[in-house]
Amino acid sequence: MTPVHFAFSSAFMLGLTGLAFHRTHLLSALLCLEGMMLSLFLALSLWALQLDSTSFSASPMLLLAFSACEASAGLALLVATARTHGSDHLQTLNLLQC
């Protein structure tokens, strides 16, 4: 495995782990999600470069656009949570209040 491959694969795995094992704050989960998106961006760019398939050169931009939408959706949910539950602590989300 080349170093670059190792770099973004491990970034992805670490982000995924962080997303799964988030402790207190919802915000950290969102940050890990962003990290995962970044590693995927890297992967798509490398794909287009290393396999010489120029038709895929636009795909990183596409991913970036959609990840921005997703990040904003996540932040909106964060704000909604903060409004209804008072903070973004994850224990409070268990209480099934609407």
Next chain:
Amino acid sequence: MHTTSLMMTSSLIIIFTLLTYPLLTTLTPNPKSTAWALTQVKTAVKLSFFVSLLPLFLFLNEGAEMVITNWSWMNTMTFDINISLKFDHYSVIFTPVALYVTWSILEFAAWYMHADPYMNRFFKYLLVFLIAMIILVTANNMFQIFIGWEGVGIMSFLLIGWWYGRADANTAALQAVLYNRVGDIGLIFAMAWMATNLNSWEMQQMFAASNNFDLTFPLLGLIIAATGKSAQFGLHPWLPAAMEGPTPVSALLHSSTMVVAGIFLLIRMSPLMENNQTALTTCLCLGALTTLFTATCALTQNDIKKIVAFSTSSQLGLMMVTIGLNQPQLAFLHICTHAFFKAMLFLCSGSIIHSLNDEQDIRKMGGMHHLTPFTSSCLSIGSLALTGTPFLAGFFSKDAIIEALNTSHLNAWALTLTLLATSFTAVYSLRVVFFVSMGHPRFNPLSPINENNPAVINPIKRLAWGSIIAGLLITSNITPLKTPVMSMPLLLKMAALVVTVLGLIVALELAMLTNKQYKPTPQLMAHRFSNMLGFFPTIIHRFTPKLNLTLGQTIASQMVDQTWLEKTGPKAVTSLNIPLITTTSNTQQGMIKTYLTLFLLTLVLATLLFLH
């Protein structure tokens, strides 16, 4: 240059110049003196009348007709629009008639409107109307007809709403414009069809090139245009409502000149209509229906101007019937004779109205024969001419039409309706004469009854002479284009006269009932139908707009709001997703960390197994 053609062309140009000159003098910023209307405008029309007699006499003497093409207005590669004036036998007879009637009406209007502060503007509007009408009548192409058509429509709007402070006058003017606009759709459709299929708007080329085409659609368009302009059934309510305008307006526009524009258009297009049986039958049935319906409505009206307006409408229906019989020349003859006696009837009504201090209800008139003998005599002459009394003006045209009706191959229903309408003509004419001239006065004693003004007497006298001799003059000098049927059974020959006399007898009998009471309560249904104009305006003016507006409201609120917003758009997304979300949350009970951890462990396990 040949003298005849020189004289005819120059007379036409002179007529237009004489009529436009007073208008051009109004473009200066100096206000005109109060005598401007009487001296400048009336003199211009009078001079134009005498000038227009010259082409008439040339036509009678030599049969000279002419077409002049003055100016290439707009020309493309394939389509030309020129200013082209035609003085064929229709316009060469109609122009002097229209100018004669207008001259009399202008002289009368100077007396009728003398207390009006804007009399000069009134005369200016009448002059613009006259110019538009002459443009329409002398037009050789459809574009000029359209210019004249719209011109007379707009001037009609301005003149009906002359007393614009009155709400009824504004509604009437709006009605006139809207109904005319509906008719204009037909005219524009016909013009578009001609432009695309016959490649010209010039009449000569249209008639020559139309042999191989099925002309039903453009002819139906022209018939719709005539229905709007000439107040045939379906687009007729504007004509009685137009009586809100001053009496000179009613006399000029809505009896002699403007309302015949639709019929005149059909007469001009008669070479196209000759071979198309559908169009002819449509004209016939529409005209028969119009003439009977409006004659029925005239039977129970109480406003003298409305009775005369319905009488006009009935005669227009008769002209339409004549066109449906493929006799355009008879229709034209009726237009010319009708102009005289109908304008005179309106002027007599105007004189009586002013004498009785603006009273228009015939139930409040009476005994005028002793008080305004000249006016009531001319009213009687006009009514007799209208009913077709032998050898007055109306007889030559009306009797010829009824004879043609009786001897043609047509449907019996149209024939019955027309004969019935002819008898109704006698009935309502007698009603007018009975209530206005006969009996005892039913108005206030101190009415300013004075008909001794020469400005009143002379126009009515001139039109009375016209009503008496115009029919004879025109028929003895014009060669008919179609030979009339000369021999028919006696009953058919006398049909018009018999039917009229029967109507007269019935009307006299009904008039005798006015001071007797045979039943405790009268039978109201027929009277209500006739008095409310067949409920046509009541239904159409309220019901159809309300239907359209509720349809619009339903579309806006139900279709747009409910469908697009709630059922398929944003709210649909919400309403579809919320049940799914509640189900999922109920199942999951919010233990997100646990689920994500399990997810990660499964993923790692699967990856490791896969790698192995």
